[in-house]
Each structure stands twice: as C-alpha cells, then as structure tokens.
Amino acid sequence: MDESIEYRECLIELIYQLADDDFLLAYRGSEWLGLAPHIEEDVAFASISQDLMGHAALYYGLLEELGEGKIDHLTHNRSPEYFRNAILVELPNGTGTYLENPSYDWAFTVVRNYFYTLAKKVRLDSIKKSSYEPLQHIVQKISIEMSYHMMHWEVWFKQLISSTAEAKSRMEEAMSIVFEELGGVFSYGRIGDRMARLSLIESEEVLKERWMVYLNKEKIQYSMKMKQGDGRNGIHTPHLAEALATLSEVYQSVPTAEW
Amino acid sequence: MILKEKVMKVLDTVKDPEIPVVSVVDLGMIHNVSVHNDRVTIEVMPTFSGCPALEIIKRNIELAVESIPEVNSLSVAFIRHPIWTTELVSEKGKQELKKFGIAPPEDRVEGEWHVPCPYCGSVYTTMDNIFGPAACRSILYCKSCKNPFEAMKPVSI
Numbered sequence: 001m002d003e004s005i006e007y008r009e010c011l012i013e014l015i016y017q018l019a020d021d022d023f024l025l026a027y028r029g030s031e032w033l034g035l036a037p038h039i040e041e042d043v044a045f046a047s048i049s050q051d052l053m054g055h056a057a058l059y060y061g062l063l064e065e066l067g068e069g070k071i072d073h074l075t076h077n078r079s080p081e082y083f084r085n086a087i088l089v090e091l092p093n094g095t096g097t098y099l100e101n102p103s104y105d106w107a108f109t110v111v112r113n114y115f116y117t118l119a120k121k122v123r124l125d126s127i128k129k130s131s132y133e134p135l136q137h138i139v140q141k142i143s144i145e146m147s148y149h150m151m152h153w154e155v156w157f158k159q160l161i162s163s164t165a166e167a168k169s170r171m172e173e174a175m176s177i178v179f180e181e182l183g184g185v186f187s188y189g190r191i192g193d194r195m196a197r198l199s200l201i202e203s204e205e206v207l208k209e210r211w212m213v214y215l216n217k218e219k220i221q222y223s224m225k226m227k228q229g230d231g232r233n234g235i236h237t238p239h240l241a242e243a244l245a246t247l248s249e250v251y252q253s254v255p256t257a258e259w
Numbered sequence: 260m261i262l263k264e265k266v267m268k269v270l271d272t273v274k275d276p277e278i279p280v281v282s283v284v285d286l287g288m289i290h291n292v293s294v295h296n297d298r299v300t301i302e303v304m305p306t307f308s309g310c311p312a313l314e315i316i317k318r319n320i321e322l323a324v325e326s327i328p329e330v331n332s333l334s335v336a337f338i339r340h341p342i343w344t345t346e347l348v349s350e351k352g353k354q355e356l357k358k359f360g361i362a363p364p365e366d367r368v369e370g371e372w373h374v375p376c377p378y379c380g381s382v383y384t385t386m387d388n389i390f391g392p393a394a395c396r397s398i399l400y401c402k403s404c405k406n407p408f409e410a411m412k413p414v415s416i
Contacts, residue, residue, distance in 0.1 A: 040388045043398070047390035054309025054394075137339040141308060144342070144414055148389055 010195045011132055012066055013084065017188065017232060018123070019059030020085035023075060025116060026052035027243055028089065031098045037106055048113075048149050055142045062134060076248035077255070080241045081234040086184040088112060090231070090240040107167075107174040110160060114153035115178050115215075119185045120146060122210045123201065131199040175222060183224035186211070189232030262329050263294045266301075269323040276312050276319075277393050280359045283316060287347025290338060297331035299324060304343035307394035307414075313337070345414045361396065362410035374410045376401035384408075 029049030036042040060071045068074060089112075094104035124139045124146070160167045186204050188195050196203040208224065229235045251257075260268075270289060271282045283289055283303070290302040301320060305313050320335050345364035348356075353363035357377045365374050375382050381403035388398040389412070396409045 040398075043392065044388055044390035047394060050309040050311075050394060051307065052309070054307065058308050134339060137342070140416070141339070141342050144344075144416065145308060145394075148412070152389065 006194065007198050008066070010191055010198050010200055011135070012063065012068065013189065013191055014195055014200050015059050015063055015066075015135065016084040017086075019056050019063065019074075020083050020231075021089050021116075021120075021185070022052045022059070023056035024083075024085045024240070024243065025089040025113070026050075026056060027247055028091075028093055029113075031093055031102075032104065032109065033098070035098065035102055035104060044152060048152065051145050051149065055145070058138045058142065062138060065134075072251065076251035080236050080244060083234065083236065083240060083244070084189065084232055085240070086181065086187070086231045087226070087229045087237060088116065088178065088181040088185055090237060090243060091181070091228075092239055092243075105174065107160065107170040108177060110153060110156045111171065111174040111178045113149075114157040115182060116185065117146065117150050117153050118214055119182070119207075119211055121150060122207050122214070126202045126207060127200070129199075130201060135200075175220065179222040180225045180227040183226040184229070184231050186224065187226065187230070187232045189230075192232075261294075262297075262299070262327070263292060265327050265329070266292055266294065266299055266324055269327060270301075270320065273316065273319045273323050276315050277395075278356065278359060278361065280355045281352050283320065285349045285352030285355065287345075287349065287352070288316070288343060290341065297329055299330050299333045301333075301335045302338045303335060304341065304347075305337045306343055310394050342416060343414070344416060345411060348411070356411060360408060362399065362408060364411045364413045372413065374399055376404060376406065377408055377410075378406050379404040 026049045029045055029052065032042075032049075033046050034042065036045050056075075057071065060074050063069075063074060064071050091112075093109055094102065096102040096104075121143070124143050127139045128136055128143070130136060130139075157171075161171045162168075186208050188201070188204060192204060195201055201207075228237050231240075267284070270284050270292070273283045275281055275283065275286060278286075286306065288304050288306065290304050291300075292302075293300045301324070303317065303320065317335055317337065321333060324330055324333050324335070348364060356363045360377055362374045362377045365372065372386070373382055374384055374386075376384050376399075379401060381401055383402045384399050385402065386397065387400050387407070391398045391409055391412075395412055397412050398407065399410050400407050
C-alpha cells in the first residue's frame with residue numbers, strides 16, 4: 001500500500017476513536033442534568049460534559065478538513081456501525097431514561113469517568129509526541145481543560161472508595177463492570193499496529209501499562225477486558241443506536257435545515 | 260487613520276456575550292490582524308473548546324469589521340495554535356472583569372490558587388466549585404463580605 005494513503009487511513013481512524021469517545025461520554029454525562037447527587041455537582045458535571053462535547057467538535061472539525069464530510073453529518077447522520085467509540089462510553093448510566101424513572105448509578109458514573117479520563121490523559125500525552133501537528137495542537141488544548149476534569153473525578157473516586165462500607169462495595173461493583181470494558185478503550189481496532197508503527201500514538205500495551213502505574217497507587221487489582229463488543233471495529237451494543245437516535249432526533253426531523 | 264487601526268478600534272467594541280463588559284481584544288483572543296489593501300484577515304484564539312459563545316463572537320467580529328466601508332473582503336478564523344491562556348487577558352480586561360463581579364485570573368503561587376474577592380478585596384475566600392455557570396468560570400465564596408462570586412478559571416500551558 002502507498003505509504004501516504006496508509007498514513008491517512010490510520011490518522012483518520014484514530015481521530016474517529018478520539019472524537020466518538022468524547023461525543024458519547026458527553027451525551028451520557030448530559031443525561032445526568034438535574035439528577036446529579038447535589039446542585040454543585042449538577043453544575044460541575046454539566047460543565048464537564050459541555051467541555052467534552054467541545055473536544056469532540058474539535059476532532060470532528062479536523063475530520064471535516066480531512067474530507068470526511070460535514071460535522072453535522074458525522075455526528076447526526078452516521079450509522080452506529082461506523083462509530084468507533086469504546087463500548088464503555090456508550091453504556092447507559094443505569095436503568096430508565098432521563099425522562100422516565102431514571103435510576104442512574106453514581107458509583108458507576110464516577111468510576112467510568114475517572115478511569116476514562118485517566119485513559120484519555122495517557123492517550124493524549126502519547127499523541128502529543130505524535131507525527132501529525134494539527135492533532136498535536138488540538139490535543140494540547142484539550143489536555144488543559146481535561147486537567148480540571150481529572151481533579152474532579154479523582155476527588156469523587158477517592159472520597160467514595162474510602163467512605164462507608166456500602167459506598168466501598170458499590171464502588172467495587174462499579175469497578176468490576178468498568179474493567180470488563182476498559183480493554184476496549186485502549187484498543188485501536190484492526191489497524192492499531194500500523195497506527196503505532198506510523199508514530200501516531202504508542203502501542204496499546206505501553207499505554208495500558210502506564211495507566212496501571214497511575215492506578216496502582218490505589219492498590220486495585222483487576223484485569224481489562226472487552227466483554228460486550230468491539231467498538232473500535234464497529235461492533236456495538238444496542239445502547240449506541242438508542243443514544244444516537246435521541247441525539248439526532250431533532251436533526252433527523254428536518255435533515256435539510258441549516259443549523 | 261489607517262485601516263488596521265480602524266479594525267482594532269471596532270474589535271474593541273466586540274464583547275464576550277457572557278461577559279458583556281470585556282472586549283475580545285482585552286480577553287486576549289485576537290492573535291493577529293493582517294491588512295492587505297482592502298482585504299482583512301483576523302486570526303482568533305478560541306477560549307474554551309465547548310464555549311457556546313464562540314460562534315456568536317465570530318459573527319459579531321464579522322459584523323463589526325464589515326461595517327468599516329474600506330473593508331472589501333474579510334476572513335475571520337479560529338486558529339489551533341498558539342493556544343489561548345488566561346495570561347493573555349490584558350490589565351484593562353482584568354479591571355473590567357473585577358468591576359463586573361468576576362475575579363480575574365490569578366497566578367498560582369506554589370500550586371495554591373489565591374483569589375481575592377472582587378467586591379471587598381479580601382483573600383479570605385473559598386472555592387465552592389471549580390466549575391461554574393460558564394466553561395470559563397468557577398464559583399467562590401468570600402468569608403469576609405459573605406458574598407458568593409465567580410472567578411475566571413486559570414488556564415495555562
């Protein structure tokens with residue numbers, strides 16, 4: 001294969017993974033609006049979700065420049081099988097919907113967001129040394145905002161894990177669920193080896209190891225798996241299609257409208 | 260007055276819609292203005308990536324600069340590099356933020372963040388929430404004058 005075509009293919013694939021992860025987690029976060037444990041958390045979580053949507057928009061903007069189509073099309077008019085997000089970020093917050101009988105799990109939310117943000121940091125730090133400058137610039141900007149998210153989720157995680165017996169057992173239950181899909185966050189999908197070879201990002205193994213070093217400070221022993229699908233290769237749970245249907249409901253009602 | 264000066268003058272009238280007292284110039288968002296005959300190119304540094312005001316700011320910059328009769332073609336673009344930081348907020352901008360009730364971004368002193376109350380100047384303040392009603396602001400409380408207030412979230416590389 002021609003080298004530049006291969007480079008472009010890997011670059012675009014990587015950006016889709018970064019974009020779709022932040023996009024879906026921003027959506028899951030926004031479903032908590034009005035339901036968070038207290039008013040200050042409602043403000044904070046809404047703000048974090050807004051930041052994440054902004055990060056996704058930066059990546060989608062780069063994809064648009066690279067000829068992948070308009071941002072609105074990429075977010076609102078793409079079939080689930082073309083989404084490259086990890087399963088972890090598409091899983092619902094709990095049972096019910098934000099409109100009807102929401103029974104959302106705060107422990108799961110804290111663990112998902114803390115572990116994801118830690119993985120995001122490891123990924124972005126690696127991309128800062130990557131070979132593609134426009135992506136480096138985006139990642140530098142996102143990293144600054146992400147540092148506030150990291151502080152936030154770290155505080156929640158540490159406080160709940162060292163709280164009452166009930167809190168501790170709920171957090172452990174949440175961790176076991178998150179670890180079952182965490183492998184999918186570090187996966188780069190079918191062309192991952194080439195991404196690393198082309199210096200777009202370091203290998204999955206290197207990043208996983210770095211992540212574990214960060215977390216071992218908490219003395220946690222689990223192993224990362226990919227249980228319910230393979231998001232990087234387009235194999236998703238039905239939760240993704242449901243989330244995308246809600247996200248694009250207004251857009252799909254008048255697809256020709258200018259926004 | 261040469262055209263570039265006129266452009267800078269109207270840019271000073273374009274405010275952040277969420278902080279209507281501070282101009283985009285004083286917020287440090289204008290990276291470069293270049294003028295070639297009647298063509299104007301403006302490079303703008305976005306503040307927070309998720310800020311919904313960015314598109315409005317861009318449109319307001321376009322409207323303001325297009326109102327100068329000598330301008331024939333205009334391009335306003337957000338750039339990725341360099342990255343905006345709160346160190347770019349001007350002294351005038353900081354004073355205006357303070358008057359509006361928002362504590363200007365402070366330098367971190369040995370990792371600690373000292374934010375004097377914009378109303379009474381006391382440093383006897385506490386951070387209630389790093390996140391606030393807008394992406395760029397935090398919520399604090401002054402234990403001296405017992406007022407809640409907002410502060411601009413410090414951003415540095």
